[in-house]
Amino acid sequence: MAVISCRLRGAPIIRCLGLNPSLVPVLLIWVVSATAEESRADDGRSSLVVPDVRIECSLKRKAGELLETEAFVARERYQEDITPTAKVRISWLGATFMHRYAVKVETEGDPSLQTYILRNPSSAVDISRELGARDETRLANVWCLLRLQANGESGALQTNSAPNIFFVRDGLGDLGVVDVLWGGAGWEIGASPIGNQRTWPPGTRVFSHGADKRM
Incomplete structure (x- = not known):
């Protein structure tokens, strides 16, 4: 994850967080995996x-x-x-x-x-x-x-x-x-x-x- 300098006219520099493009696929995989694990846990609990x-x-x-x-x-x-x-x-x-x-x-x-x-x-x-x-x-x-x-x-x-x-x-x-x-x-x-x-x-x-x- 990178830090990008964002300047608004008439305002001081604000530090904003930006995503490194190379990390996007990794984060997407993590999100999908976490969602699947949560879904499986819910299914196990609700199917008793x-x-x-x-x-x-x-x-x-x-x-x-x-x-x-x-x-x-x-x-x-x-x-x-x-x-x-x-x-x-x-x-x-x-x-x-x-x-x-x-x-x-x-x-x-x-x-x-x-x-x-x-x-x-x-x-x-x-x-x-x-x-x-x-x-x-x-x-x-x-x-x-x-x-x-x-x-x-x-x-x-x-x-x-x-x-x-x-x-x-x-x-x-x-x-x-x-x-x-x-x-x-x-x-x-x-x-x-x-x-x-x-x-x-x-x-x-x-x-x-x-x-x-x-x-």
Whole structure:
């Protein structure tokens, strides 16, 4: 880069920066390269999850319907039961889920959920970081969706081999992952700490209260 003297009539000499012609191709290559790297970084960040449908599910009473209960007591709802009279056919509840989540008592909260499809294999930490502050849901949200698909019917929850995951705080207030999978005989429900090294596969459906994922 060269320094060029520029004189304006009636004014002192001003030192201006000028480009050496021989450096122009080099600078252009650098700019294009930097732009490409930034684009690749943006693509990698934005391709983790893909927004899907937005849904609403509420346990509150509607016209002609009975309210289940005001408080949502997890232990009363989440029980292994695959009999024809079960409110939700649940064939398996993981030990971690029972230890960390069955003790919870909640109110329903926000019935509106945004769904996403996981595009790349990712950890729970990476998914939560991208979704942002409103990634959290409640056990009541999970139960409401299960009630709509009590026997494995089609709906917001996937019933193929791909899991459905929710970020829910446990009985101690720690954020963790609740995963729901249809196993044929009934729903299989597990849980794991958010810092667990497990990698969730592409096609996993993620449920969040957030309207848009963090960019």
